[in-house]
Amino acid sequence: MEESFSFEGAFPKIPEEFHCFETGKPFDHCIECSLPLIDATESPYIITRALQNSEPILEWAICGDCSERFREEISEESQEAIASFMATAKTGPDHILRSPTEKTSYCYICATPREQLVGYNIQAICSGEELISMQAPLLVCHSCEEQAAELLSKATKDHYDRFFEQHFGGPPGSAVDPEIWKLLSI
Ligand SMILES: [Zn+2]
Numbered sequence: 001m002e003e004s005f006s007f008e009g010a011f012p013k014i015p016e017e018f019h020c021f022e023t024g025k026p027f028d029h030c031i032e033c034s035l036p037l038i039d040a041t042e043s044p045y046i047i048t049r050a051l052q053n054s055e056p057i058l059e060w061a062i063c064g065d066c067s068e069r070f071r072e073e074i075s076e077e078s079q080e081a082i083a084s085f086m087a088t089a090k091t092g093p094d095h096i097l098r099s100p101t102e103k104t105s106y107c108y109i110c111a112t113p114r115e116q117l118v119g120y121n122i123q124a125i126c127s128g129e130e131l132i133s134m135q136a137p138l139l140v141c142h143s144c145e146e147q148a149a150e151l152l153s154k155a156t157k158d159h160y161d162r163f164f165e166q167h168f169g170g171p172p173g174s175a176v177d178p179e180i181w182k183l184l185s186i
């Protein structure tokens, strides 16, 4: 029987799979502006983690304002391309009814079950210690990320690469395919 899930009443707590790998605790500050995320503010923030063979390879949290500023720099053309690509998702309208754990048990776009995936990104939209999005958390497999990356303009790709350069010392390179970050990156 399929477990149904609703946001009536309290929001669900952030699942442990979205905790920081280094500390084992919830992410506590914005990677860009260092804003405290848990105590000081109720404003939304986004957690993104990339995993390969179940091992975390990169992760961060970014506050709503910084994420917004980042998106403003992305060309309209690229934003439309991302929106159209997300609209091809095979998961259907039942997705939002599922529990947080179920929502990250398959790729949101191609619906491939998580256990069949080698690399994927997961993303949650949170406030304080709670999940606040109906759609998220989401999982997007690296193969779908690569397809999305092909749709983006050079300027947008450079914009993403600068983010990685600033925070991780370079675009995900040798060990990690740089094309797997463009869709759910920020
Ligand atoms: Zn910030």
Ligand SMILES: [Zn+2]
Residues within 6 Å of the ligand: 107, 108, 109, 110, 111, 112, 140, 141, 142, 143, 144
């Ligand atoms: Zn996929």
